[in-house]
Amino acid sequence: MFLTISTSHSPATDLGYLLHKKPGRLQSFSLNFGQLHVFYTEASEEKCTAVLLLDMDAVGWTRSRPDKRGEAGLLYQYVNDRPYVASSFLSVAISQVLGSALNGRCKDRPELAETPIPLTVSIPVLPSRGGEGFLRKLFEPLGYQLELRRHPLDQNFTEWGESRYFFLKLSKTVVLHELLSHLYVLIPVLDADKHYWIGEEEVAKLLKHGEGWLETHPEKAAIVDRYLKYRGNLVQAAHAGLLVASEELPADSDRVEIEDEVETKIRLHDLRQNRVCEVLVAEGCRSVVDLGCGEGKLLTRLCQEKQFEKIIGVDVSTRSLEIADQKLRRRGAYDEPDRLKLLQGSAVYRDDRLAGFDGLSLVEVVEHLDLNRLPALEKNIFAILKPRVVVLTTPNREYNVKFEGLKEGKLRHRDHRFEWTRSEFQNWATAIGQKYGYAVQIEMLGELDAELGGPSQLGVFIRS
Numbered sequence: 001m002f003l004t005i006s007t008s009h010s011p012a013t014d015l016g017y018l019l020h021k022k023p024g025r026l027q028s029f030s031l032n033f034g035q036l037h038v039f040y041t042e043a044s045e046e047k048c049t050a051v052l053l054l055d056m057d058a059v060g061w062t063r064s065r066p067d068k069r070g071e072a073g074l075l076y077q078y079v080n081d082r083p084y085v086a087s088s089f090l091s092v093a094i095s096q097v098l099g100s101a102l103n104g105r106c107k108d109r110p111e112l113a114e115t116p117i118p119l120t121v122s123i124p125v126l127p128s129r130g131g132e133g134f135l136r137k138l139f140e141p142l143g144y145q146l147e148l149r150r151h152p153l154d155q156n157f158t159e160w161g162e163s164r165y166f167f168l169k170l171s172k173t174v175v176l177h178e179l180l181s182h183l184y185v186l187i188p189v190l191d192a193d194k195h196y197w198i199g200e201e202e203v204a205k206l207l208k209h210g211e212g213w214l215e216t217h218p219e220k221a222a223i224v225d226r227y228l229k230y231r232g233n234l235v236q237a238a239h240a241g242l243l244v245a246s247e248e249l250p251a252d253s254d255r256v257e258i259e260d261e262v263e264t265k266i267r268l269h270d271l272r273q274n275r276v277c278e279v280l281v282a283e284g285c286r287s288v289v290d291l292g293c294g295e296g297k298l299l300t301r302l303c304q305e306k307q308f309e310k311i312i313g314v315d316v317s318t319r320s321l322e323i324a325d326q327k328l329r330r331r332g333a334y335d336e337p338d339r340l341k342l343l344q345g346s347a348v349y350r351d352d353r354l355a356g357f358d359g360l361s362l363v364e365v366v367e368h369l370d371l372n373r374l375p376a377l378e379k380n381i382f383a384i385l386k387p388r389v390v391v392l393t394t395p396n397r398e399y400n401v402k403f404e405g406l407k408e409g410k411l412r413h414r415d416h417r418f419e420w421t422r423s424e425f426q427n428w429a430t431a432i433g434q435k436y437g438y439a440v441q442i443e444m445l446g447e448l449d450a451e452l453g454g455p456s457q458l459g460v461f462i463r464s
């Protein structure tokens with residue numbers, strides 16, 4: 001397979017500096033799955049095109065990998081698309097042969113490595129699981145112009161229909177290392193068939209090469225899932241890393257204004273913590289998980305109750321957890337050994353460390369999740385962890401009109417993805433109760449308005 005990178009930057013031959021490959025020479029590199037040749041098909045002041053040609057030894061490679069043989073049968077060694085398509089092999093080749101360019105280093109011309117220049121990349125055969133729609137969703141938000149053609153399954157038999165392979169041309173005025181990072185991450189994401197073991201170092205690579213664009217990419221969740229082959233613990237770690245990298249970090253210290261401002265009058269926060277704690281005590285819980293614990297306000301409260309023998313605080317944000325840890329330490333919450341623990345994790349992924357607890361609280365967390373992630377949270381909590389008691393709080397959107405600082409139609413916090421009305425919450429909670437076998441009770445929190453209800457709502461779910 002091959003890929004071309006062209007520029008019309010003036011002088012176009014600067015591409016040679018950026019790639020650390022001289023335009024006049026053919027260079028070949030031995031990789032453990034074949035040879036990568038780098039050469040230029042044109043190199044003038046006006047236009048310069050570099051080609052990366054990967055000549056893959058697919059048979060040799062699969063023979064050296066008994067696990068691959070078993071996966072798709074013996075035939076797979078001889079009949080597979082790997083030598084012909086852009087896949088994770090290409091990403092590895094880019095990182096090994098164009099490592100300096102990928103990392104934005106240019107010894108001779110450092111300023112050039114940070115200058116956006118007009119670049120065009122052509123990939124003759126790119127598999128896309130998810131079709132044209134997914135391909136566009138990956139590259140268009142990054143500002144690329146796309147030219148796409150889908151290859152037929154067989155040119156001689158058009159009635160067989162289309163294949164999952166595309167010709168793709170991407171154009172943008174962009175810094176070369178950014179473009180290479182996009183390709184490095186997104187090619188394997190499209191292909192969804194990485195050829196090597198996905199371990200923890202993959203998270204680091206994803207965070208490194210995703211820096212500056214992945215945090216805000218609308219398909220972030222799909223990219224992370226596919227890049228890490230849906231390995232839950234790695235996906236969690238990546239999301240945590242991305243959250244920290246993101247400016248929209250919903251850590252409490254950065255939480256805006258509005259929520260605090262609008263809610264201070266009623267000291268809603270204290271009210272919530274007290275009521276949640278009260279319910280968990282009254283229901284006889286001895287062990288509790290606070291999921292989405294943030295900076296640990298509820299944990300501080302829970303630690304004051306002797307009844308709780310084991311308390312775990314979980315959050316995706318390592319930064320919030322660090323703050324929580326310091327606060328709790330100052331308050332002597334760790335004085336009793338093995339009672340309190342903080343863990344980094346996510347509400348939407350299975351996590352066996354949280355199994356077997358009596359009670360679980362989710363205080364002002366669900367509204368931070370995209371609605372399409374809610375089913376994963378429901379399943380994780382009510383079908384997998386199945387604590388006896390779940391206490392959940394969330395804002396009541398109807399009450400927002402009472403907050404002067406809040407413009408009409410706005411949510412209380414910029415990281416809130418939604419806010420439920422009373423009936424929306426009631427319907428959701430009832431459906432959960434029926435589906436998973438929990439008795440549900442809902443109450444209002446805070447100063448009640450005859451028409452609008454309370455500012456916050458609390459649901460108690462007891463396993464039947």
Ligand code: SAH
Pocket residue numbers: 250251252291292293294295296297298314315316317320345346347348362363364365368369
């Ligand atoms: N419960 C705390 C914090 C609420 S803010 C309190 O009442 O003060 C929401 C918290 O949920 C943030 O700390 C955020 O990092 C966390 N969060 C968001 N998505 C999460 C997820 N999928 N799993 C676990 N925590 C999450």
